[in-house]
Amino acid sequence: MKALVFHAPRDVRCETVPDPAPLEAGDVVCEIECTAICGSDLHVWRGNETGLDPGTVLGHEFVGRVVAVGAGVERFAPGDRVVAPFTTSCGVCAPCREGLSSRCERGRLFGWVEGGEGLEGVQAEFARVPLADTTLVAVPDGLSPEEALLAGDVLSTGYFCARSARIEEGAKVCVLGCGPVGLMAIASARELGAEEVLAVDSVPERLELARRFGGRPIPLDRGTGEAVRSHTEGRGANAVLEVVGSPSASRLALEVVRAGGTISAVGVHTEEHFAFSPGDAYDRNLTYVAGRSPARALAPRMLEWLVERRYPFGAVFSHRMDLEDGALAYELFDAKRDGCTKVLFTPSTPPRSPSHRVP
Ligand SMILES: NC(=O)c1ccc[n+]([C@@H]2O[C@H](COP(=O)([O-])OP(=O)(O)OC[C@H]3O[C@@H](n4cnc5c(N)ncnc54)[C@H](O)[C@@H]3O)[C@@H](O)[C@H]2O)c1
Ligand SMILES: [Zn+2]
Ligand SMILES: [Zn+2]
The missing domain is CATH 3.40.50.720 (NAD(P)-binding Rossmann-like Domain)
Incomplete structure (x- = not known):
């Protein structure tokens, strides 16, 4: 699959990497419908936040369709449209039960692999989601994938x-x-x-x-x-x-x-x-x-709020780009060039032109 891979500060490349598969019973694999760049990705891109292994797939915001499920997954099936919070969570440890899903004892941040340990990111065509039953949230009818994506990080945060x-x-x-x-x-x-x-x-x-x-x-x-x-x-x-x-x-x-x-x-x-x-x-x-937002705990309420459409939530997306233009996308978002407020990649429906503004 295609994915945006971190090599060094200011060096992100679109490359072909192995397709993910369920590794544990609780995993699902999603086909990414849309994924975005977050301001948090910029800390890594600028070199202010260090420790990420070169070769890691970046990104932690996505909406996608479930395409494969591990043997232990009960709540999701192939075809379901889901939004992921930016960290995984187990739903049963003390922080999870207290609503602090972002500090789950078993939780991991998408797009953070350090010293060989961690979880690959989602600026890619597919992503593996551990602890899927307690991490993912179904997208309600009537919301576009990009609107729903906001519940997984920026709106919750x-x-x-x-x-x-x-x-x-x-x-x-x-x-x-x-x-x-x-x-x-x-x-x-x-x-x-x-x-x-x-x-x-x-x-x-x-x-x-x-x-x-x-x-x-x-x-x-x-x-x-x-x-x-x-x-x-x-x-x-x-x-x-x-x-x-x-x-x-x-x-x-x-x-x-x-x-x-x-x-x-x-x-x-x-x-x-x-x-x-x-x-x-x-x-x-x-x-x-x-602190880090407990996006999983907040996401259901955020999705309800998005459905009401009382704010121009979708207006934050200024650019819709192809993963192949990922390096340019990071530059535009970092420099706030060309009116860039947030970049959306749509890997399963790539736009034809190399880069264009959302109408
Ligand atoms: N805590 C969490 O769970 C969590 C989750 C997501 C993002 N974040 C963080 O939130 C921050 C914002 O994310 P974003 O995606 O909106 O990023 P962004 O980089 O697009 O936005 C930052 C904005 O701050 C402005 N700015 C810079 N210096 C300023 C100053 N001194 N005073 C006022 N404004 C200033 C910039 O012009 C820019 O518009 C980042 O640090 C990101 O890492 C935290
Ligand atoms: Zn983020
Ligand atoms: Zn937990």
Whole structure:
């Protein structure tokens, strides 16, 4: 099959690799209908996140059809359309039972093989899914594959970020980063009762999308802190949703959160230390929450929400490309070139032109 294979930072190639087959009784193999690039893939692509073995198939977001099932699989059969959260989970360990499927004791992240151990990714024509009964979720009728794909990571993660911030009715919320996850966090903050959602980014088309998702666009520049204060009676936001994953975003979060407020960070951080000190946190009476979204636990609710179509969820996909153009796709998404907000690959129905925008 064709797959996007990691070789080194900024070196991703579309190659032919062996087709996956069920290895354990609980495995299924899916034919990928659509798969996308996540901001998390960029940390690896840029070389900020290290440890991934060269030769690993990248990617952790997909919707597909089940084509083969292991002997122990009970809930899925060939032909079923399913969405995968970005990690596998067993459904029965303590973290799973507590709703923290992302910290399942047996869970693995798609697209992460380190020292020969781990799970191959899904930017490919087929993917193997271990623990399939408790990992996969059936796609409801009436949702397109790409809409359903959002439940497996970016929507669940945006919602998790907002929920972790314990937003109360009437709260003033500031979202840092209007990439796909940030956009979902804006909609989620609105759903949870935020009166005002200030949406910060430097990319004009992302700020425009932020407006469509219910945010008030605030450009990222030297005046950002002042702009946030001017919309929050000079106090800063009750909750800051940090959806970037960089020291400068952490510092900005501290600058724009009010005393007694919360910073909820889903941005993946690869630096060794916090960008602010324990004293800074003390002086702000700060609550800081972070972590990997329990996408499996949240996905059923996210799918119901997607079906309602109250937000322009599908608008996050700017590019639909062939796996063969994967190297270019990573470059476009990283540089935010050509209006790129999110790339979708559709391996089982490849587009004919090398690269084109979604109409
Ligand atoms: N915690 C989880 O479970 C989880 C899941 C998915 C993604 N993520 C992480 O969420 C983050 C966002 O993902 P994405 O797919 O939206 O990525 P993305 O790279 O498309 O979006 C990041 C956005 O932040 C903006 N930005 C950069 N610096 C900024 C700053 N200082 N202030 C405000 N905005 C700034 C960029 O212009 C960009 O639009 C990434 O770090 C990703 O790894 C975490
Ligand atoms: Zn992701
Ligand atoms: Zn578990």
